[in-house]
Amino acid sequence: MSGSALSIRNLDKAYTRGKPVLRDISLEVGTTGITAIIGPSGTGKSTLIRCVNRLVEPSGGEIHFQGQDLVKLDHKGLRLARRQIGMVFQEYNLVERLTVMENLLCGRLGYVSPWKAWLRKYPQADIERAFSLLDTVGLAGFANQRADSLSGGQRQRVGIARAIMQEPKLLLADEPTSSLDPKTSVEIMDLISGVCRSNGIPVMINMHDVELAKRFADRIIGMSDGKVVYDGSPAGLDDAMLKTIYGGEGWLQ
Amino acid sequence: MTGRAFTRSPLTTAAWLALAAYVVYACSRLEFTWARFMTGLDNGARFIARMLPPHIAQPDTLLKGLTESLEIAVLASFLGIVISLPIGLFAARNLMPVWVTWPARALIALCRSFHPVIVAILFVKAVGFGALAGILSLSVASVGFIGKLFAEAIEEISLKQVEAVRATGAPFMSLIGYGVLPQVFSRFIGFGTYQLDSNLRNSTMVGIVGAGGIGGTLFAAFQRFDYDFVCAILLCIIGMIMVGEVLATWVRGVFLERGRVDGE
Numbered sequence: 129m130s131g132s133a134l135s136i137r138n139l140d141k142a143y144t145r146g147k148p149v150l151r152d153i154s155l156e157v158g159t160t161g162i163t164a165i166i167g168p169s170g171t172g173k174s175t176l177i178r179c180v181n182r183l184v185e186p187s188g189g190e191i192h193f194q195g196q197d198l199v200k201l202d203h204k205g206l207r208l209a210r211r212q213i214g215m216v217f218q219e220y221n222l223v224e225r226l227t228v229m230e231n232l233l234c235g236r237l238g239y240v241s242p243w244k245a246w247l248r249k250y251p252q253a254d255i256e257r258a259f260s261l262l263d264t265v266g267l268a269g270f271a272n273q274r275a276d277s278l279s280g281g282q283r284q285r286v287g288i289a290r291a292i293m294q295e296p297k298l299l300l301a302d303e304p305t306s307s308l309d310p311k312t313s314v315e316i317m318d319l320i321s322g323v324c325r326s327n328g329i330p331v332m333i334n335m336h337d338v339e340l341a342k343r344f345a346d347r348i349i350g351m352s353d354g355k356v357v358y359d360g361s362p363a364g365l366d367d368a369m370l371k372t373i374y375g376g377e378g379w380l381q
Numbered sequence: 382m383t384g385r386a387f388t389r390s391p392l393t394t395a396a397w398l399a400l401a402a403y404v405v406y407a408c409s410r411l412e413f414t415w416a417r418f419m420t421g422l423d424n425g426a427r428f429i430a431r432m433l434p435p436h437i438a439q440p441d442t443l444l445k446g447l448t449e450s451l452e453i454a455v456l457a458s459f460l461g462i463v464i465s466l467p468i469g470l471f472a473a474r475n476l477m478p479v480w481v482t483w484p485a486r487a488l489i490a491l492c493r494s495f496h497p498v499i500v501a502i503l504f505v506k507a508v509g510f511g512a513l514a515g516i517l518s519l520s521v522a523s524v525g526f527i528g529k530l531f532a533e534a535i536e537e538i539s540l541k542q543v544e545a546v547r548a549t550g551a552p553f554m555s556l557i558g559y560g561v562l563p564q565v566f567s568r569f570i571g572f573g574t575y576q577l578d579s580n581l582r583n584s585t586m587v588g589i590v591g592a593g594g595i596g597g598t599l600f601a602a603f604q605r606f607d608y609d610f611v612c613a614i615l616l617c618i619i620g621m622i623m624v625g626e627v628l629a630t631w632v633r634g635v636f637l638e639r640g641r642v643d644g645e
Contacts, residue, residue: 181548211550221545225563234559238550245555287545294549 132156133298133330134180139189141175149175151354153189157298162321162331164345166338168374172354173334177302180332181213182206194297211238214291214329216320218303220283222290224276228267231275231286232258235293254293261289265319281312285319292323299324301333305340313337317344338370428608435616436609438602446588446595447617453515453587453594454580454625460516461523461580462573468524469531470557475540489532492525497583501592512593519580519587526579530572531565538564570636574629581625585618 134157141150149172157163165173178184180191182198191198198209214235222231236254237245244250262268265285270278275286284304291299301320305313321344324331335341341348342362350358350365350373358369371377408414437443471477471485495503500521504514538561546560588596595618602610 183544183548207550207552209550210548213548213550215545215548217541217545219541221541223542223546223559223563224539225566226559230559234546234551235549237546237552237555237559240555242552242554242558245551246558290545290549 131159133159133193134332135190135192136176136180137190137192139176139179139191140187141172141179141184142187148187149354150179150186153354153356155349155356155359157330157332158347159330160325160328161346162324162333162344163347163349164341165332165334165349165351166336166341166373167351169336171351173351174302176351177300177332177334180298180300181210181215183215207238211294212297214294214296214299216284216287216291216299216301216304218306220280220287220307222275222278222283222286225274227272227274228262228278228286229255229258229271232261232289232293235290238294258289258293261292264323265289280308281316284308284312284316288316288319288323292327292329295327296329299329299331299333301331303334303336306336313340314343320344338365431606431608432612434609435612437613438607438610439598442598443595443614443617446598446614447621449512450584450588450594450596451581451621453512453519453584454577456516457519457523457584458573458577458580460520461527461576464520465524465528465531466569468528470535470561472528472532473535474532475536475538476543476561485528486532489525489528492521493529494525497522498586498590501587502590505591510591510593515584515587515592515594518592519583522583523576523580527572527576531569534565534568534572535561567637570633574632577632578622578625578629581622585621 136156137154139150139153140148142148153176165176167173175184179186180193180198182201186199189199193209194212196205196209198206201209223234226234230248233245233248233250233254236250240250240254259268259271262271265288267282267285267289270282270286275283278286284307287304299320304320305316308316317340320331320333323329333345335345342365345362348358348360348362348365349356350369352373352375357372358365367377367380370380468485468488471481472489474482477485497518501514501518504517508514508517542564543556543560546556551559584594584596585599586596588594588598589600591597595614599611599614599618602608602614
């Protein structure tokens with residue numbers, strides 16, 4: 129399976145036995161570009177994303193990443209694999225009482241020893257990279273502000289910078305714009321797409337805004353009832369297909 | 382049809398009646414009567430008259446007792462906090478598996494089950510008279526109290542922040558340092574200074590059972606009917622508690638300066 133950053137095979141997940149949330153999902157994520165996952169609420173988009181870095185434990189199947197099956201990894205192996213997978217969250221999930229700089233350096237925690245991390249002794253290269261990333265996401269000068277003093281859009285910028293600090297081989301984004309206003313949403317999507325293209329990081333992203341997904345994604349995966357029902361280009365996503373994914377049609381008018 | 386907006390269950394009425402009946406019964410059993418109170422007041426007036434004016438009969442003993450109490454309080458708070466940090470973490474059910482939380486919670490419950498004076502009596506018997514027994518007994522009390530509060534504070538944190546740090550591949554100790562501690566640090570400082578305050582008060586008491594501090598001096602003065610010296614000691618204790626209050630406020634100020642902006 130060359131040419132894919134992530135390869136999910138026959139993934140199953142059931143939180144309670146007999147009520148599967150994900151059913152036999154198989155898909156490949158290429159080494160570049162944005163793959164957007166759309167679908168109605170409760171269809172398992174978030175579960176799928178979280179199964180990749182095992183914030184949610186899969187019930188069955190394989191997830192191949194960097195030549196290993198993530199599902200089979202032990203505690204240590206999983207920790208090392210997670211270092212290479214960045215994640216951006218819907219509610220930003222910044223450590224509120226830490227500064228912006230400390231939040232960015234959280235992205236390096238997998239690489240520095242706990243002792244040095246507690247003493248805030250990071251390699252100079254990490255610190256310089258953090259400052260330059262703050263520039264990139266438009267938050268230069270915010271390094272020493274506490275995260276809880278930022279607006280939603282600013283917090284998500286910090287969230288993105290934190291993920292990029294990991295120098296990930298894959299970026300997962302779980303509804304990164306769902307808590308933001310429409311204008312900020314576009315700005316955040318612009319940022320994700322720009323940063324990831326320039327760093328060559330493939331993105332797997334959950335979205336509930338179909339228009340935004342069509343505008344930014346290179347490929348769209350439509351999920352319904354725990355299964356993949358559409359996998360193709362944004363252009364191929366017509367009304368009939370949307371009807372299949374979301375059901376009903378009144379909302380399409 | 383008219384409906385009743387508020388209904389009272391007969392069970393509630395019965396419970397109130399039972400409580401009232403018990404209060405009357407207990408009062409009669411313990412001679413808790415007005416006449417008894419009036420004779421008591423008489424006695425109290427004589428007592429207060431003998432206390433005034435306060436007189437420092439043994440300044441050296443007083444000073445030694447006070448400094449010893451202060452030392453007991455500070456050392457016990459320090460030991461108690463240092464020990465309860467890991468125990469509180471182990472007892473937090475949202476971060477630790479059951480086989481870790483269960484023993485930690487049992488230990489905390491054990492430390493909490495006895496009043497410091499009872500623990501002090503045990504330690505006096507075990508390690509002998511003096512400040513060591515006081516320090517140990519107040520440390521035990523501190524572990525019980527702060528350990529429980531630490532655990533509860535950790536159980537109330539936002540797991541989203543922890544999840545984000547975990548997703549970066551952070552090792553466990555870094556996860557604690559970055560995902561957990563920042564969320565609870567200011568509350569820990571609050572608990573710690575509160576415990577210092579409480580230990581300061583308790584350290585004046587453990588001396589009564591021979592565990593060091595001003596309590597021993599106070600008790601001896603009581604037994605010699607030196608009520609004017611008792612009064613002087615009590616005033617000094619009040620002074621020490623107030624100084625302790627100022628000290629605690631200062632400690633909070635130093636540590637929480639960075640975290641003054643709370644919430645949004």
